[in-house]
Amino acid sequence: MKKNHYSRRNILKGGVAAVAASAFPAPMIWAQDIKDVTLRQAGTGVSAYNEVAAKVKEDLGFTLEMTALDSDAVTQKVATQPDSYDIADIEYWICKKVWPTGNLQAMDVSKITNFSKIAGTFIDGKLTPDSVIAQGTAPHTVGFVDAVDGKTFAKAPTGWMTLIPTIYNADTLGIRPDLIGRPIDSWAELLNPEFKGKASILDISSIGIMDAAMVCEAMGKIKYGDKGNMTKDEIDQTMAIFTEAKKAGQFRAFWKSFDESVNLMASGEVVIQSMWSPAIAAVRSKGIACTYQPLKEGYRSWGGGLGLSSKLSGVALDAAYEYINWYLSGWVGGFLMRQGYYSAVPETSKLFMTDDEWGYWYEGKPAVGEIKSPQGVVMEKPGAVRDGGSFLERMGHVACWNSVMDENQYMVRKWNEFIAA
Numbered sequence: 001m002k003k004n005h006y007s008r009r010n011i012l013k014g015g016v017a018a019v020a021a022s023a024f025p026a027p028m029i030w031a032q033d034i035k036d037v038t039l040r041q042a043g044t045g046v047s048a049y050n051e052v053a054a055k056v057k058e059d060l061g062f063t064l065e066m067t068a069l070d071s072d073a074v075t076q077k078v079a080t081q082p083d084s085y086d087i088a089d090i091e092y093w094i095c096k097k098v099w100p101t102g103n104l105q106a107m108d109v110s111k112i113t114n115f116s117k118i119a120g121t122f123i124d125g126k127l128t129p130d131s132v133i134a135q136g137t138a139p140h141t142v143g144f145v146d147a148v149d150g151k152t153f154a155k156a157p158t159g160w161m162t163l164i165p166t167i168y169n170a171d172t173l174g175i176r177p178d179l180i181g182r183p184i185d186s187w188a189e190l191l192n193p194e195f196k197g198k199a200s201i202l203d204i205s206s207i208g209i210m211d212a213a214m215v216c217e218a219m220g221k222i223k224y225g226d227k228g229n230m231t232k233d234e235i236d237q238t239m240a241i242f243t244e245a246k247k248a249g250q251f252r253a254f255w256k257s258f259d260e261s262v263n264l265m266a267s268g269e270v271v272i273q274s275m276w277s278p279a280i281a282a283v284r285s286k287g288i289a290c291t292y293q294p295l296k297e298g299y300r301s302w303g304g305g306l307g308l309s310s311k312l313s314g315v316a317l318d319a320a321y322e323y324i325n326w327y328l329s330g331w332v333g334g335f336l337m338r339q340g341y342y343s344a345v346p347e348t349s350k351l352f353m354t355d356d357e358w359g360y361w362y363e364g365k366p367a368v369g370e371i372k373s374p375q376g377v378v379m380e381k382p383g384a385v386r387d388g389g390s391f392l393e394r395m396g397h398v399a400c401w402n403s404v405m406d407e408n409q410y411m412v413r414k415w416n417e418f419i420a421a
Contacts, residue, residue, distance in 0.1 A: 043089025
């Protein structure tokens, strides 16, 4: 493994101040000032790992306390309790909900060491120069504000970011190929009566509605003007189709956390469902066949980042910038890429992966040796190829991003009626 052992703490202990100043443009923080700092991070379970907190303590010298919540609970916490967290580990669609509350502070990109290496998806929305930006709340549309006190999102990149991007992925349906026994190639299969009582969709409205839209459009039932910004009529039609399926017994359950989806799939109670990459990794780590199925209509995508509470200041704020720079320096990116995510700064993350791991996860190459999860559990045998192929094959076929619509309140009400039906 190729590893970079530089950290502010180690450099300062060695007295190499000149190197520290050039490697870390953020304000200089002496070890004695930060050893008692505790940063409280609120986010979802897909990136809240004890290994990350332990590595922060080892490399930076301060304490990171992580609280794992479901997406809706994180949104509520960030929007209403700015004193209860220091760092928000959230998705970009959540930023659209919470930024107007004023509970996050804009971040100075000049303090971000690897800003120039951040993937274009988060800067101008372009995966490649010829990319067509997908429907929904694409990260770059809510990624910048015009000033440190900016209240609205900027139309183009500026010196102030709402979130510092960390990870992203192309999501699809998870299936149990051993229990289905035939090819699956369309989102429409989620409502196929063949899977009555063995299907599931996630109960997070802003994400679930996008899965539902992919299904309805694939079935030929609805042609949306913009899946990421539906009209009331389109919302009504979508929920009517899913409510009818629910009443007919199509769904075994609804889930909010990836742990719930793991249990449903691993037990065989569900054979096709909305799924996230860590859940696929967890099921496979149990030795159970589970495929993150590429579908002809494309992927539903999302991006995540770190935001700072408006209440954060002083040495704690300096420590938070230190943490963010450390986060983008590669170790965390490499760790999370082993569960199928993509790092927002792939150049640094590659340094913390073997050539075989990088080839498998990023380039779509057959595995040479065993492929292991972030926790070191064998997931794939030699010769395996990642579901959906390479980064460009997967992220190049994104149909929509997780979204917050103009009619969000109406959509949430209709979604809750569907769940309660």
